[in-house]
Amino acid sequence: MTALEVRNLHKRYGPHVAVDDVSFTVEAGEIFGIIGPNGAGKTTTVESIAGLRTPDSGSISVLGLDPIKDRAEVRERLGVQLQESSFPDAITVAEALELYSSFYRNPADWRELMELLRLTEKRNTRYKALSGGQKQRLSIALALVGNPSVAILDELTTGLDPQARRDTWSLIERVRGTGVTILLVTHFMDEAERLSDRIAVIDGGRVAAVDTPAGLIAQSTAVQQVRFRVSRPLDESVLTELPDVTEVEITDGRWLVTGGGSLLTSVAGALARAQVVAEDLRIDQRNLDDAFVALTGRAAESPEPSESSID
Amino acid sequence: MRALSKMVKIETKLFLRDSATVTFGVLFPTGLLLGLGAIPTLRESSPETGGLRSIDVWAPTALVFGMVMIAVQHVPTVIATYRERGILRRLSTTPAHPRNVLLAQMIVAFASVVVAAALMIFLAWAVLDIAPPERPLEFVVAFVVGYAALLGLGMVTAAMARTSSAANQIGTVMFVALMFFGGAFLPRVLMPDVLREVGEFIPPGLQALTAAWSAEAGEITATAGGQAFWLQIAIMAGVAMITSAIAAKRFRWE
Incomplete structure (x- = not known):
């Protein structure tokens, strides 16, 4: 079953073409990685899937639904962890989870989720006082609190220390076990290589390659x-x-x-x-880094500061 | 509905944790009135004002202080912060419409001024012997409609300010301007007629509030060319509707 289908997506901001022509398909239960250099169009692509941007042309289907036309239904079934999103400083972990779970028809048990993301001991801590890793875990928990069929995780581990990154990875592997389809956007090659079943390399607003991590590495070597x-x-x-x-x-x-x-x-x-x-x-x-360089002609680099602030 | 009530509950907690706003918006108006009431000359009744004390005439101004503070400074700053930090954007990816966030803000803002007003009216009566509003129904109407007009102004700022600091600056300018006409700097009794009349068109409509609280005080602050009570209410309702429409039209989620 197809969970997600993007076909010939095109989006421009004035004269700037953010996404030229992107197509890919994600099967249900897959972890699908999107990698690409800064400004390649990754964030615009996921924002279009999340219904935050209206594509200029092309089509997107999330579980057979259109993110713009079937907005309400897509929001019930798509969980989102966005770059550049945040929560009120004074809200506590438990309050944020409780509030977000009240938005959905069939929410997950937020207490269980809090436990899964090892946030239970921080339940009464205010958002402002959480560490980077804890904020990120809360953000992931909130993306999953609606019991989504598909979850978008954008720059999952940016800003985390190596230990927290590895913890987050094993967490995602546990989430995969629950059958959620995950769209993972990252600029970390090791992250994409470790977690993804398949990866799309996006460069200059186009898909340079779609393959398994091993396949991509083999192609380039x-x-x-x-x-x-x-x-x-x-x-x-x-x-x-x-x-x-x-x-x-x-x-x-x-x-x-x-x-x-x-x-x-x-x-x-x-x-x-x-x-x-x-x-x-x-x-x-050879690893995915080499494959990435071979496909895009440049090294994977530091986090994208704000691809989405172009508008 | 479940999402909205949960949001009101959480926004109430967040409001109560914002100690500066609780202090200045809810507690300070009462403190100010009690503080001024401690000055003996302001408690002396004067034959010029038909036996009323300065403090009797000035009480509604203290109330307006809290209303203005919350409606044009607090609410727009919170909403602009939510926009600036991507909180509204994040909400827009959930089934809860961000409209509920605004509604929850307005409900909490309204509840907080009701508390502020009740506290002030009670302590003004208990401590300073200022009689509670003589015409309660008119007072409630003037209060609700006047506050809606203020909140409308605040929502225009909230709709258009891109950053929390911009919202805060606009809010401060509006606060000073509204409080000037509200008689915080110069008692309205001492203002020239033209300024007092302009004040009838400026939210939250202090003249109507004063008249509903005490007819005698209302007579002192009214001018010969002033509008009738219900006309003033209609003006405030008009301001509320126009500003809300502008805010709704210009609102940016991101």
């Missing part, structure tokens, strides 16, 4: 490299004649083998046949 030392002298040709190997470089006894396909298996097999042990073996492990 036609070239692999293996480094090692040999236990005893060995003729270069043992490796250069392998079909997967394109280049062998030896400097000060360190071998650097470049190739493609199943390079590591081929090299390991050839070395074993020659009865040579590879020492200090290293494989260049």
Whole structure:
């Protein structure tokens, strides 16, 4: 079942094209990541899905509903954690949860949610006095309090320390277990790689690629490299004649083998046949960062300060 | 309805936690009146004013102080803060319409001035022996309609100010202007007729409130060319309707 469908979304603010042509489909129960450099159109895309922006052209379907025309129904079933949203300074954690749960037809048990997000001991703390991580957890709890079928989490862990980020990730994995479809917008590659079933890379208002994290990495890494030392002298040709190997470089006894396909298996097999042990073996492990650079031509960078303040 | 009542409950708590507003909007008017009442000369009845004391004539001004403070300073600043900080935006992604936030604000603002007025009328009577409103029905009407007009002005600010500091500045200017016509700086008795008459068109309509509280005080502050009581009420109702319409039309959620 399709939870979310975006087709040829186009949105401009005056002369500035925020989203040129974005299409993707999210299946029910998936965690779908959206990554892209600053100003790529990620925030405008999710704001359009949330019904906060009216697309200039293209169509959006949330559980078969139109975010603008079927506004009321979409709001019942779509939970949102937005960048640049906040709560009154003096409201307590429990009050915010209780208030937000009163907005929905079939809300989740907010006490349970408070427990799940480890906020129970902060229940009577005012919003202003919460740490960054606690505010973020409250914001996630409020996105889930309506028992949504789909939740949008925009820049989930921006501003959190590494421990809080990892905690938040395991939390999202727990939420996934409840069957909620999640649209995760992030500029952290490790976050997208760890959490997403599939990822859309958005660049310049267009979708550069949609694939699983492993698929994206594989796409960008036609070239692999293996480094090692040999236990005893060995003729270069043992490796250069392998079909997967394109280049062998030896400097000060360190071998650097470049190739493609199943390079590591081929090299390991050839070395074993020659009865040579590879020492200090290293494989260049590619990750989503490399895939991202390959797809967009730039490094993933610091948080987007305010993509949505363009209007 | 459930969402609205929950919102009123929470907004009430938030209001009570805002100690500056509680102090200045709700408690200060009474304190001010009691403070002035402690000055002996203001408690002397003068034959020029038909035996009334200055404090009797001035009491409605103290009440207006709290009404103006909450309607044109507090409410617009809260709403502008909610807009500036994305609180309204976040609410607009839920099934609760942000309109309920405004409604909840107005309900809380109204309840707080009712409390302020009740407290003041009671203590003015108990401590300073200022008689409670002589014409209660007219007084309630003048109070409600006058407050609606004030709140309308406040909502125009709330609708248009993009930031809380802008709302606060506009609110302060309005506060000073309204309180000038409300006789906080210069008792209305001492104002030239033209200023007193202008005051009949300025929310919350102090002349109508004064006359409903005490007919004698009303006679002292009224001018020969002044409007009749119900005409003043109609003017305030008109101000309330026009300002609300402008606010509704110009309101920005983001």
